[in-house]
Amino acid sequence: MPILIPLLVLGVIALICAILLTVSSVLFGVKENEKVAAVRDCLPGANCGACGYSGCDGYAKALGEGKTNNPSLCVPGGDGVASELGAIMGLEAQDVVERVAYVACNGSCSPDERKYDYQGISTCVSANMIYSGDRFCTFACLGYGDCVKVCPRDAICINPEKQIAEIDPRKCIGCGLCVKECPNGIISLINDTSRVVVKCSSHDKGAQVRKVCLNGCIACGKCEKSCPSGAIKVENNLATIDYDKCTGCGICHDVCPVKCIHVGNFICGAHFE
Numbered sequence: 001m002p003i004l005i006p007l008l009v010l011g012v013i014a015l016i017c018a019i020l021l022t023v024s025s026v027l028f029g030v031k032e033n034e035k036v037a038a039v040r041d042c043l044p045g046a047n048c049g050a051c052g053y054s055g056c057d058g059y060a061k062a063l064g065e066g067k068t069n070n071p072s073l074c075v076p077g078g079d080g081v082a083s084e085l086g087a088i089m090g091l092e093a094q095d096v097v098e099r100v101a102y103v104a105c106n107g108s109c110s111p112d113e114r115k116y117d118y119q120g121i122s123t124c125v126s127a128n129m130i131y132s133g134d135r136f137c138t139f140a141c142l143g144y145g146d147c148v149k150v151c152p153r154d155a156i157c158i159n160p161e162k163q164i165a166e167i168d169p170r171k172c173i174g175c176g177l178c179v180k181e182c183p184n185g186i187i188s189l190i191n192d193t194s195r196v197v198v199k200c201s202s203h204d205k206g207a208q209v210r211k212v213c214l215n216g217c218i219a220c221g222k223c224e225k226s227c228p229s230g231a232i233k234v235e236n237n238l239a240t241i242d243y244d245k246c247t248g249c250g251i252c253h254d255v256c257p258v259k260c261i262h263v264g265n266f267i268c269g270a271h272f273e
Contacts, residue, residue: 035088036064042084043074046152048175050075050099063089072096076173098192099174100266101155103165105141105186106199106215106259128183136212139202141165141186147178169266192266195248196241200260203236217260223252 040060047055051073053062062068063085071085072094079096086093118134120126124146132138143163148156155171156178158164167178169192179187186201198217202209206218219237231245232252239252239261250263 033061033064036060038088039064039085042077042081042088044076044081044173046076046173046175046177048076048152048177050174050176070094075099076175078173099176099189100169100172100192101167101174101176101178101187101189102169102197102199102266103141103167103187104197104199104201105139105164106262107135107137107140107162107164107213124181125183133184137202137204137209137216139184139186139200139204140213142184146181146183147187150177150181152177190243190266194243194246194266196246196250196252196261196263198239198241198260199262200238203238205237209237215258215260218258220257222255222257223261226251226255 037060040056043056043060045056047057049055051059053059053073059068059073063071069089069091071089071091072082074081074085075096075098077096078098079093082093082096085091114134115131115136116134118127118130120130122144124133124142124144127133127142127144133140133142135142141164143158143165145156145158145165147165148158152175153171153173155168155173156165157168159166165178165187167187174189174192176189179189184201190197200215200217202213202216204216206220209216209218217238219234219239221234223232223239224234228249228251229245229247231242231247232239233242234240248263253259253261253263
């Protein structure tokens with residue numbers, strides 16, 4: 001009896017607590033929006049923020065609760081996810097403009113292009129804190145692979161010869177995580193229909209560029225003068241392309257004396273040269 005009484009008391013207390021918890025969950029529980037859950041299940045889970053929201057959860061909540069009526073904001077998901085989201089929400093899905101990332105650096109990693117022997121933490125962010133990195137060109141890819149680590153699709157690798165990040169457009173989903181991670185800001189997102197890219201990010205004057213990199217833009221202006229559609233301009237010592245005007249003719253590539261302007265096909269995954 002001395003043992004049974006405490007056990008009965010504990011059993012009654014447990015039963016009362018269970019009843020109270022059940023009643024509380026029914027009366028005060030927040031019911032999950034089924035549409036939000038359905039939308040979230042369709043999203044790829046990259047949590048990149050390319051949609052303009054904090055991540056997949058944020059976009060799912062906004063779409064499921066009617067705060068946005070656009071089911072075509074998920075760039076990594078493409079047209080397939082947009083169609084699924086449109087079907088769930090009863091909205092018309094528009095074509096998603098797929099985007100891909102590219103590295104705007106055309107240099108190499110020969111020993112004489114290193115201004116010191118960096119032996120710190122092997123990340124681009126850490127290396128960049130010491131005199132803007134160990135490359136003579138302060139706009140160059142540092143090659144320590146911060147972008148590789150954040151890529152959800154293994155679309156980025158470090159070229160073993162050049163020690164420069166390279167992106168496989170066939171795997172890239174355009175999430176933009178690598179763009180945010182690069183401390184030098186040399187990774188950009190563009191539409192996968194683009195055919196021409198400038199593989200340089202240096203804003204130094206031509207003479208300074210030539211001292212540290214034979215493949216960098218020297219701002220000679222030949223591309224600007226030869227472009228038939230006026231799509232390329234030299235601004236702040238660097239050639240820049242207006243993709244709304246660019247026809248992909250490749251003339252700028254042909255006249256570039258240092259070959260820092262490359263042409264190719266992102267959709268087919270062709271190598272830009």
